[in-house]
């Protein structure tokens with residue numbers, strides 16, 4: 001296009017909206033985004049919704065929500081517009097048909113009237129002979145009269161690309177180097193189905209070209225499609241983009257990553273209380289490394305340091321424990337005010353706990369300093385602190401510990417006597433009095449606090465006991481201790 005810089009980096013993330021944004025898709029989106037952002041390029045979102053049965057609006061929204069949560073903003077896309085739109089393939093159907101028709105006119109493609117049964121039979125025959133199936137070109141030389149006869153039989157044609165019978169199509173992949181594909185094994189493949197809907201290969205190749213994509217960065221499950229897309233672009237007389245196929249992602253058992261390995265979608269990570277910075281950092285390391293040893297990178301550092309040259313071709317292993325560790329690091333290092341905001345919106349979206357700050361309940365910001373170093377996810381904030389907002393519920397086993405605990409009742413009775421006199425009811429005072437009381441009973445502090453902890457929280461692990469009692473307040477602490485004593489008496 002006149003005046004346009006052809007050397008400009010333009011990349012795209014092209015999800016099919018048939019489900020959530022999975023870890024693999026998110027990694028692909030991230031690498032495209034990082035490549036664009038680190039090169040002053042353009043990141044495009046293209047919705048590949050030609051699988052009409054499985055594509056839904058809801059899935060488009062789920063995918064864009066996840067991209068937004070990750071902070072992967074796109075410059076051109078369905079809701080953002082751009083000079084190369086529309087960005088949804090179902091809005092471009094006419095275009096693909098016209099291009100396929102032009103290829104027919106030029107003799108580069110042809111209509112094929114073979115029925116599904118005929119193709120299936122040929123496939124079975126190839127299987128029996130132990131050969132890979134390749135379309136035999138039966139319809140490649142049909143005259144207009146032959147075609148009419150087929151149409152009269154009610155056959156609906158597909159459109160196939162005429163491909164070279166021999167030689168190789170070479171993919172010069174940035175990550176994997178040269179990979180050659182025998183044309184004889186590709187055969188004349190389908191561009192447009194009998195329904196008039198284009199195949200993925202036609203739509204993707206046409207769009208990559210018309211949208212002036214400079215680099216196609218995608219999962220290596222798509223590598224076998226690449227020679228087909230190159231053949232289509234050759235037929236159209238258009239230049240192929242550069243290709244970079246990203247290594248497979250495996251679970252810790254070295255089988256392809258799936259739900260079995262825990263959270264397999266970005267939405268699940270978000271719901272489990274991971275923060276976006278940790279998710280981005282971790283996803284970036286699934287195939288790319290800076291120096292083989294540095295693991296923590298802010299998003300800004302990733303933009304500065306990312307390069308396709310340092311993406312390996314070996315499969316990457318997704319390790320939930322490492323992600324969780326990283327999440328803990330980001331939470332500990334997060335500005336407390338920001339962490340309060342994240343926890344607040346997390347609690348509101350998950351509705352896992354009563355609402356903090358309402359009806360005299362403590363505010364999140366009171367609790368954050370007490371738990372910041374203990375939690376590895378936003379969800380753990382809730383696990384550790386929900387007893388402040390909700391009536392204490394005894395977790396499994398906690399009540400038995402209380403009942404079996406030697407002298408538990410004596411301890412609770414003693415604290416019960418003590419609490420109303422602690423003035424002001426603040427952590428330092430509470431600590432002083434309780435330490436004295438423990439010493440007076442000749443008990444180690446940990447042992448002394450355990451029944452108290454269970455009585456007020458229902459849990460065996462809580463934030464610091466003195467601060468927790470201060471936050472609960474004297475009256476509520478007493479109520480809970482009384483209830484526990486009653487339970488022990490029962």
Ligand code: GLU
Nearest residue numbers: 014015016048204218222
């Ligand atoms: N729509 C394809 C998918 O979701 C993407 C293919 C591509 O990036 O070319 O797998």
